[in-house]
Amino acid sequence: MMLLNQYDLVPGHSLEISDFQGSDDLLIERMHEMGLRIGVRLKFIRRAPFSGPFLFQLSTTLLALREEELACLKFKVL
Amino acid sequence: MSEVQSPLVEKKQTYEAPLVALVGAPNSGKTTLYNWLTGAHAKAVNYPGSTVDYMKGELAHHWKKNKINVLDTPGTYSLQAKSDDELVTQKILSSFDHELNPNYVVTVLDGTQLARHLILAEQIKLTGLPMLLAITMADLLKSQSIELDLEPLKKHFNCPVILIDGRLGGGVQELIEKFPQNSSIKNKSVIKNWSTEELDQKATWAEALAHEVFKKSDEKIPAIWNQTMKWDRLFLHPVGGTVSFVVIMTTLFSSIYYLAAPLMDQVDVLFAFISSWLLTLGPQNLFLDFLANGIVTSFGAVLIFVPQIFILFLGMGFLESSGYLSRAATLIDKPFSKLGLSGRSFVPFLSGYACAVPALMAVRNMSSERERWIARFIIPLLSCSARLPVYGILLALLFSESAAWIPGLVLAGLYIGSMLVSAFAAGILNKLIKQDKKSFFLMELPLFRRPRLNVILIQAWMKTKSFVTRAGPVIFVLTVILWIGTTFPNYQASDSEKIQTSYLGIMGQKIEPVFEPMGLDWRAGVGLIAAFAAREVFVSTLAVVYNVADENQEAGLLNAMKAAQFKDGQHIFTVASITGLIFFFMIALQCLSTVGIMIKESNSVKLAIIQLVLFNVVAYLIAVGLVQGLRAIGIS
Numbered sequence: 001m002m003l004l005n006q007y008d009l010v011p012g013h014s015l016e017i018s019d020f021q022g023s024d025d026l027l028i029e030r031m032h033e034m035g036l037r038i039g040v041r042l043k044f045i046r047r048a049p050f051s052g053p054f055l056f057q058l059s060t061t062l063l064a065l066r067e068e069e070l071a072c073l074k075f076k077v078l
Numbered sequence: 079m080s081e082v083q084s085p086l087v088e089k090k091q092t093y094e095a096p097l098v099a100l101v102g103a104p105n106s107g108k109t110t111l112y113n114w115l116t117g118a119h120a121k122a123v124n125y126p127g128s129t130v131d132y133m134k135g136e137l138a139h140h141w142k143k144n145k146i147n148v149l150d151t152p153g154t155y156s157l158q159a160k161s162d163d164e165l166v167t168q169k170i171l172s173s174f175d176h177e178l179n180p181n182y183v184v185t186v187l188d189g190t191q192l193a194r195h196l197i198l199a200e201q202i203k204l205t206g207l208p209m210l211l212a213i214t215m216a217d218l219l220k221s222q223s224i225e226l227d228l229e230p231l232k233k234h235f236n237c238p239v240i241l242i243d244g245r246l247g248g249g250v251q252e253l254i255e256k257f258p259q260n261s262s263i264k265n266k267s268v269i270k271n272w273s274t275e276e277l278d279q280k281a282t283w284a285e286a287l288a289h290e291v292f293k294k295s296d297e298k299i300p301a302i303w304n305q306t307m308k309w310d311r312l313f314l315h316p317v318g319g320t321v322s323f324v325v326i327m328t329t330l331f332s333s334i335y336y337l338a339a340p341l342m343d344q345v346d347v348l349f350a351f352i353s354s355w356l357l358t359l360g361p362q363n364l365f366l367d368f369l370a371n372g373i374v375t376s377f378g379a380v381l382i383f384v385p386q387i388f389i390l391f392l393g394m395g396f397l398e399s400s401g402y403l404s405r406a407a408t409l410i411d412k413p414f415s416k417l418g419l420s421g422r423s424f425v426p427f428l429s430g431y432a433c434a435v436p437a438l439m440a441v442r443n444m445s446s447e448r449e450r451w452i453a454r455f456i457i458p459l460l461s462c463s464a465r466l467p468v469y470g471i472l473l474a475l476l477f478s479e480s481a482a483w484i485p486g487l488v489l490a491g492l493y494i495g496s497m498l499v500s501a502f503a504a505g506i507l508n509k510l511i512k513q514d515k516k517s518f519f520l521m522e523l524p525l526f527r528r529p530r531l532n533v534i535l536i537q538a539w540m541k542t543k544s545f546v547t548r549a550g551p552v553i554f555v556l557t558v559i560l561w562i563g564t565t566f567p568n569y570q571a572s573d574s575e576k577i578q579t580s581y582l583g584i585m586g587q588k589i590e591p592v593f594e595p596m597g598l599d600w601r602a603g604v605g606l607i608a609a610f611a612a613r614e615v616f617v618s619t620l621a622v623v624y625n626v627a628d629e630n631q632e633a634g635l636l637n638a639m640k641a642a643q644f645k646d647g648q649h650i651f652t653v654a655s656i657t658g659l660i661f662f663f664m665i666a667l668q669c670l671s672t673v674g675i676m677i678k679e680s681n682s683v684k685l686a687i688i689q690l691v692l693f694n695v696v697a698y699l700i701a702v703g704l705v706q707g708l709r710a711i712g713i714s
């Protein structure tokens with residue numbers, strides 16, 4: 001298990017959310033509403049072309065997050 | 079736990095039909111269920127002070143129930159609203175002083191997303207409103223032989239729980255049986271604001287509950303996604319995704335051109351026919367002229383947009399409910415975010431290339447007020463189809479001796495130019511309008527699904543109706559005013575003389591000094607003013623003011639324009655003045671229909687007028703600058 005940043009992600013990686021960071025409380029609240037919380041596992045599917053949003057599978061859901069939105073998450077790659 | 083706004087107001091006993099609201103996350107199947115309930119009845123409604131629109135209608139007759147109203151609300155992930163459309167849903171559920179506040183809530187949960195959607199259900203339960211749970215996508219669950227045990231849900235929520243098959247309508251009858259028969263139910267509504275810790279607790283609870291409901295078979299759900307994942311490999315591929323995006327969007331917008339064009343022609347022909355028939359009833363009769371050229375033409379000016387609007391919303395509905403729209407938004411988000419916009423708002427911009435009127439209507443679907451302002455402001459700058467005939471005649475004049483590909487290339491340049499100008503304007507606005515509420519992209523990508531045609535048809539029809547009733551009257555009045563300006567006082571004269579001596583013509587002559595720096599005479603100026611009815615009217619007005627005989631109008635007009643001279647014998651339409659005109663048309667807001675719909679959609683006459691004045695002044699200054707600049711370097 002190691003700490004990586006978002007740019008090292010490879011499709012198929014499984015991650016575990018280890019913390020939230022940043023000052024955007026509304027966004028972090030929305031993340032919690034959408035089921036993202038510490039300890040939750042995500043599977044990285046792919047990044048949209050042209051440095052677009054990142055796509056993750058969260059149990060039965062496909063989520064799209066912008067780069068700066070993803071930066072609010074600290075995660076470890078499993 | 080903090081409680082916000084708890085207006086413990088009890089809804090007064092009324093004798094109105096009860097109102098049932100469908101509430102749920104985006105793509106949970108609300109609109110599909112709404113359609114099963116109401117059949118083809120739909121009316122666009124707005125919550126006061128908001129332009130987010132949604133549908134309200136009566137329960138269809140074939141259900142054989144007393145009158146019950148049903149409301150489809152904007153999708154929301156939670157009652158702690160984060161965007162303007164979510165706020166509408168929150169308001170509907172939390173304040174009890176408006177006719178859109180429901181007596182009963184149907185909480186719509188996507189069965190394949192149960193764990194996450196249960197959090198919203200819990201929030202709705204805590205408002206205290208009577209409700210039931212409708213679990214959609216029953217057919218998809220069944221296809222993976224996932225069985226549900228609804229007892230734990232019934233026990234926790236203490237309300238009916240019904241499985242809905244949105245494909246075939248299974249469960250809808252049972253749902254209706256639970257609706258209240260009168261509107262006398264007393265409500266007290268409280269929205270609980272959860273902290274992130276509380277949200278996490280709820281999420282853990284929801285996952286356990288969902289697990290129980292699925293009798294531990296929820297690991298089968300991701301199989302429903304297999305097909306979608308395959309499609310995504312294409313639609314989100316750098317090359318495949320870009321190519322399919324371009325192909326899909328080109329198809330949509332060329333169908334707005336090509337499918338709508340014959341229909342628009344028919345509207346045009348029909349109204350022209352009625353007009354000329356009316357005129358034959360009594361030549362020189364002012365009242366008939368008013369009917370024919372004022373009233374009938376104004377009706378035509380409104381209805382001419384109907385095919386475009388219908389087709390645009392049909393196409394958008396198709397893309398949205400198939401799931402593609404979210405992919406397109408994901409693909410385009412990065413470049414759009416540079417302009418302060420979200421990828422989700424690209425459709426109105428693209429449709430602006432067909433026509434600003436439906437594009438401005440599509441702005442309603444955007445979820446951030448700030449982005450709606452930016453979009454409304456720059457859409458009229460996009461090169462709409464009404465500019466084509468104008469560019470056509472001007473380029474023909476400018477390049478009458480060159481090979482055909484040159485004007486073609488210049489035309490393409492004009493389209494790119496308009497894209498750059500609007501991106502520039504958006505960039506400025508992005509700096510000027512401060513961001514009060516941050517907008518997110520963060521969203522769920524839905525499954526790819528086959529859309530239901532009747533659902534999309536009804537929605538497109540509803541939008542079209544709402545255009546006719548909302549913007550129609552304004553466009554109508556503005557068009558009649560323009561008719562008065564071009565007809566009086568000398569209404570009995572011949573066409574050419576009538577317009578030259580009309581209020582507008584007189585005004586044109588009075589303000590000729592305004593047009594002079596653009597290198598134009600008052601007749602071209604009158605054409606510019608008349609073009610406010612619609613840009614393409616510029617061409618037909620020029621034909622009238624330059625007194626072109628009818629046969630082969632275009633060649634006649636070209637020759638007349640080439641020959642047109644100022645009093646001192648100088649040619650009017652020169653390289654400089656034509657270039658100025660082209661740039662003028664690129665920027666100027668010369669379309670009363672656009673002004674009309676702006677007034678309605680932005681709820682602000684002031685904004686519409688500021689935009690009108692600003693765009694035209696800027697266009698004028700640029701045209702003058704170009705003409706004078708070109709002359710200064712020896713190009714007349």
Ligand SMILES: Nc1nc2c(ncn2[C@@H]2O[C@H](COP(=O)(O)OP(=O)(O)O)[C@@H](O)[C@H]2O)c(=O)[nH]1
Pocket residue numbers: 102103104105106107108109110111153214215216217218242243244245399400401527528529530
């Ligand atoms: N298979 C299946 N598809 C459904 C069902 N309900 C809705 N859909 C589809 O799911 C998509 C989103 O539904 P819609 O009613 O527009 O969701 P809304 O955003 O909540 O209004 C559309 O393509 C529908 O055809 C259902 O019960 N089964």
Ligand SMILES: [Mg+2]
Pocket residue numbers: 108109110
């Ligand atoms: Mg809907």
